[in-house]
Amino acid sequence: MKAILITGGAGFIGSNLTEYFLNKGYFVRCLDNFSTGYKHNIEAFLSNSNYELLEGDIRDLEMCKKAVKNIDYVLHQAALGSVPRSVNDPITSNEVNVSGFLNMLVAARDAGVKRMVYAASSSTYGDSESLPKVEDVIGKPLSPYAVTKYVNELYADVFAKTYGLEIIGLRYFNVFGRRQNTRGAYAAVIPLFTKLLIQHESPTINGTGENSRDFTYIDNVIQMNERAMLSENAAAVNTVYNTAVGDRTNLNQLVGYIKEFLTEYDSDIANIEIKYGPNRVGDIPHSLASVDKAKELLGYQPTHVIREGLREAVSWYWDHKEML
Secondary structure: OOEEEEEOOOOHHHHHHHHHHHHOOOEEEEEEOOOOOOHHHHHHHOOOOOEEEEEOOOOOHHHHHHHOOOOOEEEEOOOOOOHHHHHHOHHHHHHHHHHHHHHHHHHHHHHOOOEEEEEEEHHHHOOOOOOOEOOOOOOOOOOHHHHHHHHHHHHHHHHHHHHOOOEEEEEEOOEEOOOOOOOOOOOOHHHHHHHHHHOOOOOEEEOOOOOEEOOEEHHHHHHHHHHHHHOOOHHHOOEEEEEOOOOOEEHHHHHHHHHHHHHOOOHHHHHOOOEEEOOOOOOOOEOOEOOHHHHHHHOOOOOOOHHHHHHHHHHHHHHOHHHO
């Protein structure tokens, strides 16, 4: 039985990865400090004999070393996400996303893990205006969060070259889906707008609504993690990949889709007004990924485009209204 450590395993992406790999017969250890993860995300796994929970912080090197003991693969999801959060508190974002990441690299190196796959970010493209985004063409970061995720890539490259550690970075593009948090000041746009509309409240779009993103459903992200973890293609290792669909949707279209799917459950939602506010500091206007590299080297084939993913996500939120 192969053993996987998933850092941030009680979070949105981490808990979905946990569920998937437990169902495939892996042993899964979760490391989480529950700063942004939730016990309810992992409750169903606690009785599984192939699951282990470690409550701890990646800023603690000894905890990281404990977490990687007897582990074959590390899926590193633990981070403090959100551009606005990093603007408000750059020091903590750096401590978690940079120092914590370095701790995990050192621990993985010393434990001799086979491979580490980590959550990189589309924010690394920064002020580059070229579309679609291609992995080897980036700009300057536009937020402290973007700086931290770029530093992760630099450290990963150095550890691969210096210590021979196999590392793959996945630049996530606006991931959404079941279990994504709807609460707090830093909730992502899809769960936040879905929650507000279910509660018959008006969502506020930052800017004119013409800003666009390559929204990526969670099942596509799970596929990329699995392919990156298990790839036997030597050319596929020690690099970064866009983890996206290769299509973009603006915020006006997005809220239209959410209203359309929610109206199937509650017809009154169709009449809820959408409000508009100022642009957010550090936001980029448009994001669209090329996924050609992932298709060529990892055999990636996205299974969900925006409408398919949104329909499933909206259904999940409707079924879990009590958690909103």
